[in-house]
Amino acid sequence: MLDPRIASWILEFVLRQPVEDWLANELLFALPLPSPIPPRLKKTFLLRRLSSDVSHRSLAGSTLFSLELIEELDRSSGADAPSDSLAAAYAAVAVECTARFLRGRLDGDRGGNFFEAVNRIWSCRVADLERSEAAGLVSATLREARREMEEAVVNPIVRVGLMGRDTKMAALDAVRVYLEEAEKEMGPPYLECVAETVGEEWRRSSVTGSDGSVGELDAKLRNLLARQVEDGRCDGPPDGDRAKSFGLVELEKLEESVLDRGKDAPKQGGCSTDKFERLPATAAEVMKAKNVFRSSVLPAKIDNMKENQNQMDLNPVFSVNDCAGKGNESDHDAMSQQNLMDQDPSDLKHVEENRERAFLSSIDKGTKDGNPGTCTCTRDNIDCAGAQKPSLMDWNPTARRFEQDEDFSLSPSENSPNPSNNLRFPSTKRRKFSLALEDNRTFIIRRRKRKWSSLEEETLRKAVERHGAGNWKFIKSCHPEIFKNRTEVDLKDKWRNMMSSELLIVGSLPLERQKEGGKGDHQQTYNHSFSGLEKSHWKKI
DNA sequence: GTAGGGTTAGTC
DNA sequence: GACTAACCCTAC
Numbered sequence: 001m002l003d004p005r006i007a008s009w010i011l012e013f014v015l016r017q018p019v020e021d022w023l024a025n026e027l028l029f030a031l032p033l034p035s036p037i038p039p040r041l042k043k044t045f046l047l048r049r050l051s052s053d054v055s056h057r058s059l060a061g062s063t064l065f066s067l068e069l070i071e072e073l074d075r076s077s078g079a080d081a082p083s084d085s086l087a088a089a090y091a092a093v094a095v096e097c098t099a100r101f102l103r104g105r106l107d108g109d110r111g112g113n114f115f116e117a118v119n120r121i122w123s124c125r126v127a128d129l130e131r132s133e134a135a136g137l138v139s140a141t142l143r144e145a146r147r148e149m150e151e152a153v154v155n156p157i158v159r160v161g162l163m164g165r166d167t168k169m170a171a172l173d174a175v176r177v178y179l180e181e182a183e184k185e186m187g188p189p190y191l192e193c194v195a196e197t198v199g200e201e202w203r204r205s206s207v208t209g210s211d212g213s214v215g216e217l218d219a220k221l222r223n224l225l226a227r228q229v230e231d232g233r234c235d236g237p238p239d240g241d242r243a244k245s246f247g248l249v250e251l252e253k254l255e256e257s258v259l260d261r262g263k264d265a266p267k268q269g270g271c272s273t274d275k276f277e278r279l280p281a282t283a284a285e286v287m288k289a290k291n292v293f294r295s296s297v298l299p300a301k302i303d304n305m306k307e308n309q310n311q312m313d314l315n316p317v318f319s320v321n322d323c324a325g326k327g328n329e330s331d332h333d334a335m336s337q338q339n340l341m342d343q344d345p346s347d348l349k350h351v352e353e354n355r356e357r358a359f360l361s362s363i364d365k366g367t368k369d370g371n372p373g374t375c376t377c378t379r380d381n382i383d384c385a386g387a388q389k390p391s392l393m394d395w396n397p398t399a400r401r402f403e404q405d406e407d408f409s410l411s412p413s414e415n416s417p418n419p420s421n422n423l424r425f426p427s428t429k430r431r432k433f434s435l436a437l438e439d440n441r442t443f444i445i446r447r448r449k450r451k452w453s454s455l456e457e458e459t460l461r462k463a464v465e466r467h468g469a470g471n472w473k474f475i476k477s478c479h480p481e482i483f484k485n486r487t488e489v490d491l492k493d494k495w496r497n498m499m500s501s502e503l504l505i506v507g508s509l510p511l512e513r514q515k516e517g518g519k520g521d522h523q524q525t526y527n528h529s530f531s532g533l534e535k536s537h538w539k540k541i
Numbered sequence: 542g543t544a545g546g547g548t549t550a551g552t553c
Numbered sequence: 554g555a556c557t558a559a560c561c562c563t564a565c
Binding site: 446448449451470471472473488489492496 | 542543544545548549550551
Binding site: 446447448449450451452487489490493494497500501 | 557558559560561
């Protein structure tokens with residue numbers, strides 16, 4: 001089994017190479033990555049995503065989300081404030097994600113999508129940004145752009161001016177500038193750093209008459225890497241720790257990984273120095289490495305390219321599709337992506353094992369379906385026309401469904417992070433759910449109960465504070481990912497329950513009333529306390 | 542789209 | 554069985 005840490009080094013290296021997106025996806029899902037995923041690898045993913053977006057000229061909400069995650073990663077790593085290039089890229093992409101709807105306007109569209117985008121991106125997303133710890137991303141340029149967008153909503157002249165600008169090219173350029181800066185700051189991939197150093201050492205050994213054996217290389221590696229650790233010359237392991245914190249265990253693992261390559265070479269003086277001068281850098285070499293994995297550590301799915309590719313289509317990390325210019329927009333999906341980064345750990349117990357992988361998926365889903373700018377529609381995705389467009393493979397989180405039955409469950413846990421795994425078939429043995437007969441042939445089946453997570457509750461609470469109770473549709477649209485499994489009515493009901501509980505807790509109700517409890521009680525307490533807070537004001541937006 | 546009353550599943 | 558949260562239905 002490949003060591004997860006080594007796998008992360010390999011993946012970091014591959015992601016920095018000009019390999020095809022599908023290959024990056026394959027490796028991402030196939031390699032046994034460590035948990036938690038090292039921040040450096042996370043950032044590599046994000047940069048790769050940005051690079052992919054740029055190369056496909058597909059800037060969407062996912063791009064914006066990637067930039068937000070990078071800012072968060074940098075901040076968590078101790079960075080004081082986002083770089084100017086990052087803030088500039090964010091502002092430019094936000095403008096493009098909005099202005100694209102003006103370019104893509106259909107004759108019958110009076111700008112509805114544009115207005116919606118302004119509301120979604122600038123009134124919700126950027127406004128939230130300003131109030132968050134990520135406020136560093138809010139540059140003067142972004143503020144000015146926000147003013148312009150809001151002005152464009154009411155002023156056709158401003159909209160025309162916006163349409164006349166090449167916001168896409170400006171955004172692409174800004175992202176490129178940031179990418180160059182970020183990649184320069186990150187330095188070469190860790191494996192490349194090691195390979196270069198090892199190759200240099202090996203050549204020196206050859207000149208000094210070494211026997212070229214793997215055993216000697218082992219000894220030299222130990223000395224070499226020990227010096228690297230002391231000098232801190234290497235960029236350090238992918239988790240961002242500096243070389244000095246690179247423990248002996250990791251050191252030995254690294255050596256093993258390098259030495260494993262040496263085993264393939266003839267031991268009698270045939271261990272070519274070339275073998276260690278560099279690690280795989282081309283797609284062909286990566287493919288070769290992949291074949292090695294295939295025979296050792298990679299699961300069967302990597303053997304089944306076609307099947308795996310289908311999975312990628314559903315949930316790719318690196319998109320190869322390009323909806324640019326087609327009006328595709330999924331940023332309101334991406335907008336709440338951070339829920340996978342910010343979720344209350346207690347809410348993620350059921351996905352703990354896959355949490356980090358979920359992060360990777362979420363990156364991509366920026367669209368949260370995870371597919372920034374792609375036309376590949378997956379769960380909760382938005383199609384290129386901006387409308388919900390579920391595929392046949394999509395899971396409708398609010399659709400009526402058969403209840404769980406252990407005999408027919410396809411998933412070991414209903415808490416599976418992948419809802420599509422939660423397919424259930426009706427039981428002939430037990431039927432705890434109601435089956436109201438709608439007509440002679442159709443049964444109305446209740447959805448399975450899904451307990452609200454603290455993240456959902458907190459998001460709802462904050463949303464109501466901000467937008468008022470009663471604006472459930474809008475609140476849901478502001479947090480599509482967090483509330484992807486909830487309907488507007490669910491939000492309303494939940495708020496009703498929350499208010500009911502709070503009033504009971506603080507003793508706002510007479511004791512007799514509290515004792516009554518039960519049916520219908522929550523409705524009354526809710527109605528008396530929250531009757532469409534500032535609703536009329538809000539609806540002016 | 543939302544409010545409000547009713548129903549049901551899950552928990553203790 | 555009581556209680557509660559989640560879900561459903563229907564009127565507006």
